[in-house]
Amino acid sequence: MHSRQMTISDLVRDGVVTVRARPDIRRICLELSTACNLNCAMCIRSHWLPPVDRGHMSEEVFSAVAGSIDRLPSLQEVHLGGFGEPLLHPRALDFIDRLRCKGVEVSLSTNGTQIDEPTARALVKLGVLRVVVSVDSAKPEEFSQIRGQTGKLPRVLQGLFRIRDAKRAQRAGRPRLGIQTVLSRANASAKGALVQAARRVGASSLLVSHMLPYTCDMKDQILYTGPRHTGCQFSSASLFGGSGWPDEGGDWLGWGIVDLPRDRWRTDRSCPFVGGKWAAISAEGEVSPCYALMYTHSEYIFGRHKRVERLSFGNVLQDPLDSIWTSEEFVKFRTRVELFDFPACVDCELCDSCDFAAFNQNCWGDEVSCGDCLWAQGIIRCP
Ligand code: SF4
Ligand code: SF4
Ligand code: SF4
Helix, strand or coil, rough: CCCCCCHHHHHEECEECCCCCCCCCCCECCEEEECCCCCCCHHHHEECCCCCCCCCCCCHHHHHHHHHHHHHHCCCEEEEHHHHHHHHHHHHHHHHHHHHHCCEEEEEEECCCCCCHHHHHHHHCCCCCCEEEEEECCCCCHHHHHHHCCHHHHHHHHHHHHHHHHHHCCCCCCEEEEEEEEEEHHHCCCCCHHHHHHHCCCCCCEEEECCCCHHHHHHHHCCEEEECCCCCCCHHHHHHHHCCEECCHHHHHHHHEEEEECEEEECCCHHHHHCCCEEEECCEEECCCCCCCCCEEEEEEEEEEEECCCCCCCCCCCCCCHHHHHCCCEEEHHHHHHHCCCHHHHCCCCCHCCCHCCCCCCCCCCCCCCCCCCCCCCCCCCC
């Protein structure tokens, strides 16, 4: 995503540490909705502290974001994602159209249940770059168990087929289709079937992430291992095999790939959000550095409880997005994350009893610590 980790020497000019505040957002992750028609066991939305009213992004918030795009010269893409189902927003297609009219690439993460034929045709016609659909199992019963509703797998696959067919009908190469899957003990089998499903629907990638446990019940469901683990190491590669598949969807023959996560804690860390210059904007317009810090919640890092507070640097209804992005506090935070100047609590012998670690702070004085972030490990991932 980015070439190499920044070091402090990159910032020293004439003996002084200098950081330029530029409106250089490359990707906006825009949460059109916090509502969802599914009820997945591993979804963070049931565990927000305090619970958040679930609803759609207002016209005002969307217009404030869209209105700032002309002042973001490095912007490459708006990705409609976050914690909710974007296609439940009654104006989702209209919003995509408005972004496309501004010349912005748009991609989308969806649970796939809302892709009827008109929606599939519209996504193709609007030139959406990529649609990534969550499919946590290719076995209908397992899928229903994970997603909290029965009978949805055929509907999700049908949505993917509809986009494939609409692309063929319109002789379009877009949107590229992707499947995203979250690995846990509950679904660690039959991954060959998922690769086959990806091939059948014409997907060009299968992105695999591990699960981030938000409850005590979920903490034993993880498959990745920590630094003190001495037993047999889990290997996601062995589940999926080394396989890819020919992607024959358009005029070009491509090769579909399985994109695997890291399966164990390592010492090297870098943030995909900050390194990629992404901004995460909630349905209410709050601007956060990443998905991990968008909402206050509990999570479990290798079985250890941690409370994470929301980190917002402003709201687009009060300040323009480019001003929030270039504010001193946000620039300082991103620079610190780029340097990754945090202690690694997971490696520390005190972590199980440390109050700093329990509140996502650290003994170096940071009120927000990225030290044991599993996104920065490549263990938890998003499209
Ligand atoms: S589909 Fe996504 S947003 Fe909806 S309940 Fe499942 S994890 Fe949560
Ligand atoms: S914050 Fe606590 S757990 Fe983390 S490195 Fe410092 S003492 Fe160790
Ligand atoms: S390292 Fe983790 S918590 Fe820190 S900004 Fe990146 S994703 Fe967010």
